[in-house]
Amino acid sequence: MRIAGLLEGEQLRNRIFGYMCINILLTVTLLALFAFYAIGSRAEEQVKTGLKNERVTIVTQTGDVIFDNYAKAEEMDNHLNRSEVIDAINTGRGESKRFSETMSQTTYYYAMKLEDGNILRLSYTADHISSEVQKFIPQLIFAALASLVVAFLAAASLTKKIIKPINNIDLTAPEIDTYDELSPFVREINRQKQLVGEYVASLEKRANTMNDITGNMKEGLILTGPGGEIIFANQSAVKIFRVNEMPGKNILEVSRDVELLHNMKICLSGKNAEMVFTIRGKTYNIFFNPVYENEILNGAVVLFLDITEKFYSEKQRKEFSANVSHELKTPLTTIYGLTEMLINGIAKKEDTKDFAQKISAQTKRLISIVDDIIKLSEFDEDSVKAEKSVFNLKNLAQTVIENLKSKAAGKNVTLNLTGESFEITANEHMIDEMLFNLIDNGINYNTDGGSVNVDLKQGKDFCEIRVSDTGIGIAEEHLSRVFERFYRADKSRSKKTGGTGLGLSIVKHAAEYHKGRVEISSREKEGTTVVCYIAA
Amino acid sequence: MRSRFDEQLTNLNNKLIEMGAMIEDAITKTIRALIEQDVRLAKSIIAGEEEIDQMERDIESLCLKLLLQQQPIAKDLRLISSALKMITDMERIGDHAEDISEITLFLAGTPYIKELEHIPQMAEATVKMVKDAIDAFVKRDLELAYACIDYDEVVDNLFINVKNDLIDLIRIDSANGEQAIDLLMIAKYFERIGDHATNIAEWVVFSLTGNHKRSRDE
Numbered sequence: 001m002r003i004a005g006l007l008e009g010e011q012l013r014n015r016i017f018g019y020m021c022i023n024i025l026l027t028v029t030l031l032a033l034f035a036f037y038a039i040g041s042r043a044e045e046q047v048k049t050g051l052k053n054e055r056v057t058i059v060t061q062t063g064d065v066i067f068d069n070y071a072k073a074e075e076m077d078n079h080l081n082r083s084e085v086i087d088a089i090n091t092g093r094g095e096s097k098r099f100s101e102t103m104s105q106t107t108y109y110y111a112m113k114l115e116d117g118n119i120l121r122l123s124y125t126a127d128h129i130s131s132e133v134q135k136f137i138p139q140l141i142f143a144a145l146a147s148l149v150v151a152f153l154a155a156a157s158l159t160k161k162i163i164k165p166i167n168n169i170d171l172t173a174p175e176i177d178t179y180d181e182l183s184p185f186v187r188e189i190n191r192q193k194q195l196v197g198e199y200v201a202s203l204e205k206r207a208n209t210m211n212d213i214t215g216n217m218k219e220g221l222i223l224t225g226p227g228g229e230i231i232f233a234n235q236s237a238v239k240i241f242r243v244n245e246m247p248g249k250n251i252l253e254v255s256r257d258v259e260l261l262h263n264m265k266i267c268l269s270g271k272n273a274e275m276v277f278t279i280r281g282k283t284y285n286i287f288f289n290p291v292y293e294n295e296i297l298n299g300a301v302v303l304f305l306d307i308t309e310k311f312y313s314e315k316q317r318k319e320f321s322a323n324v325s326h327e328l329k330t331p332l333t334t335i336y337g338l339t340e341m342l343i344n345g346i347a348k349k350e351d352t353k354d355f356a357q358k359i360s361a362q363t364k365r366l367i368s369i370v371d372d373i374i375k376l377s378e379f380d381e382d383s384v385k386a387e388k389s390v391f392n393l394k395n396l397a398q399t400v401i402e403n404l405k406s407k408a409a410g411k412n413v414t415l416n417l418t419g420e421s422f423e424i425t426a427n428e429h430m431i432d433e434m435l436f437n438l439i440d441n442g443i444n445y446n447t448d449g450g451s452v453n454v455d456l457k458q459g460k461d462f463c464e465i466r467v468s469d470t471g472i473g474i475a476e477e478h479l480s481r482v483f484e485r486f487y488r489a490d491k492s493r494s495k496k497t498g499g500t501g502l503g504l505s506i507v508k509h510a511a512e513y514h515k516g517r518v519e520i521s522s523r524e525k526e527g528t529t530v531v532c533y534i535a536a
Numbered sequence: 537m538r539s540r541f542d543e544q545l546t547n548l549n550n551k552l553i554e555m556g557a558m559i560e561d562a563i564t565k566t567i568r569a570l571i572e573q574d575v576r577l578a579k580s581i582i583a584g585e586e587e588i589d590q591m592e593r594d595i596e597s598l599c600l601k602l603l604l605q606q607q608p609i610a611k612d613l614r615l616i617s618s619a620l621k622m623i624t625d626m627e628r629i630g631d632h633a634e635d636i637s638e639i640t641l642f643l644a645g646t647p648y649i650k651e652l653e654h655i656p657q658m659a660e661a662t663v664k665m666v667k668d669a670i671d672a673f674v675k676r677d678l679e680l681a682y683a684c685i686d687y688d689e690v691v692d693n694l695f696i697n698v699k700n701d702l703i704d705l706i707r708i709d710s711a712n713g714e715q716a717i718d719l720l721m722i723a724k725y726f727e728r729i730g731d732h733a734t735n736i737a738e739w740v741v742f743s744l745t746g747n748h749k750r751s752r753d754e
Binding site for chain 1: 550553554556559670
């Protein structure tokens with residue numbers, strides 16, 4: 001098809017052919033002109049110089065030369081054997097021509113019989129054409145060179161003229177009408193261009209689809225080549241590592257975590273791997289999967305699942321159960337020891353009462369721990385939901401204070417209640433627990449002669465329960481952790497006071513249930529203030 | 537088409553990062569073992585030193601091979617020659633991690649006289665330096681390299697704090713002397729790690745600019 005196309009149009013061929021013809025014609029014309037000029041000028045020269053070359057000889061009838069204008073007559077041969085002389089003697093006139101190869105010259109003779117019987121011979125020697133030509137060689141060379149230069153210049157300009165439209169073709173959008181011969185190429189280029197455009201568009205579409213799909217993924221996704229070089233990374237992966245332009249970089253440049261790199265190596269050797277990875281406070285479960293193409297390992301797919309919440313709640317749960325068992329075990333061990341002594345009769349009779357008291361105290365402690373745990377788990381399960389009622393907060397606080405008055409008196413701590421009297425809509429049981437725990441803590445961690453002040457305030461969005469004591473306070477490093485379950489600032493002291501380590505946890509829980517928050521501030525040896533905000 | 541030389545250079549680059557990751561891991565664990573008096577962790581660090589040494593030898597032979605076979609010039613030559621120097625510093629950091637862990641093992645039986653205060657700070661500062669130096673290499677980040685070089689002063693100051701702490705401890709009770717000396721050694725090793733991190737950062741500067749400069753002002 002292409003060859004046919006080439007033969008179809010003859011625009012270019014005709015043009016080149018035409019230009020070549022013109023060029024040759026020009027050269028030939030130039031040479032011819034010069035030759036004409038040269039020969040013409042030579043002929044003219046000859047006319048101008050006249051008969052300078054003519055030789056005149058007078059020969060007697062016997063053939064002896066009596067005059068010659070070129071040579072000495074007496075030295076010349078007898079001329080009776082020359083044909084023109086013989087003819088002249090016989091007929092009155094004669095002519096002949098002789099060619100001398102050595103001189104490459106032709107001599108023309110003409111003889112006529114004079115009235116005195118002597119013969120007058122005129123001769124003219126002409127050079128042969130080749131020797132005539134030889135005389136023009138320098139001029140010819142010059143003429144040839146000149147015509148060459150002219151031809152070269154003409155050819156150059158003509159070539160330029162032919163090539164110009166080709167050079168001017170815009171390859172990104174070639175036009176068909178430049179030369180007929182080129183139109184198949186142009187058509188093909190246009191077709192290919194269109195094809196490439198279509199391919200690029202479809203690839204872009206595919207990449208965009210991939211980006212759209214993976215971009216909305218919460219999980220991080222990284223695809224790597226067999227050497228660990230990243231081919232693709234989605235938005236989440238970029239966010240995890242905070243490394244821009246990940247594709248093209250090696251996984252090593254993204255993270256230098258030894259375990260991650262180790263698992264990557266395992267994966268790139270063809271095995272699946274999995275790990276838990278923590279970065280900037282977030283915990284991820286990473287899955288490494290090798291990718292095979294035609295049974296040849298060709299890279300890896302790495303998937304990051306955010307398990308931060310799960311990881312921490314799991315961690316908390318583990319800590320909680322460890323703490324619970326520990327907290328329960330301590331009083332149980334004491335009870336077990338004391339009962340063993342009683343059973344084996346090691347204890348003296350008078351100590352029996354003391355032992356029983358100790359067992360009772362430890363049992364009480366166990367009950368309060370179990371109570372607190374039950375409360376917390378109730379709060380956790382939100383089983384107390386919907387039990388909201390309207391009640392007077394000050395009245396409730398008063399009741400709690402009444403209940404704790406005897407305990408406070410035993411420690412020589414005074415309890416004060418100040419603030420407005422107002423009603424709130426809340427879960428009474430939870431608020432009761434909250435107040436009890438806060439005031440109880442205020443008593444437990446107080447000094448002799450100290451006080452616990454409860455102040456109530458009704459705000460626009462929140463109502464405020466402020467419980468401050470003049471107690472021993474909490475060191476700054478413990479402040480952020482006191483709301484953790486079973487966390488205690490001073491372990492030895494809380495054992496004495498009988499706290500379960502769950503009190504503030506319950507307070508926090510109750511406040512959060514009421515869409516509120518708890519703030520704590522404390523100075524060691526000066527006292528602690530806890531403020532609970534509860535949505536009004 | 538990627539030439540074999542380019543491939544080898546990428547390989548060298550990756551191996552250097554890998555070795556960097558190894559020493560970062562080693563000193564991070566060293567601190568944990570020291571503070572928590574974790575004997576098992578300390579032992580694993582000492583065992584891991586062999587791997588770092590092996591890595592150094594691997595990279596060294598790769599560098600020599602590249603120098604011999606490819607006769608690199610300009611930037612490539614600078615990368616390879618600084619790689620040769622960097623691995624020496626990295627290996628020394630690995631050695632110091634091992635040294636500290638050995639003292640940790642020795643101290644493991646007895647509780648610390650006073651809760652460690654400035655040593656963990658110092659350790660954190662040196663880890664930051666090592667991380668920054670290797671990050672500067674990975675990201676080809678000149679500014680970070682200079683920042684790392686400047687940060688050495690912080691570590692040096694912390695070392696003086698540690699020294700003063702320990703002098704006070706000995707003054708209070710001369711029986712504290714033995715542990716104080718061990719802790720001083722640990723602090724000195726951390727200080728040396730800081731110096732080696734500075735060296736690494738300087739080699740990063742050299743490989744990027746072709747100049748040996750201790751700071752950007754010079």
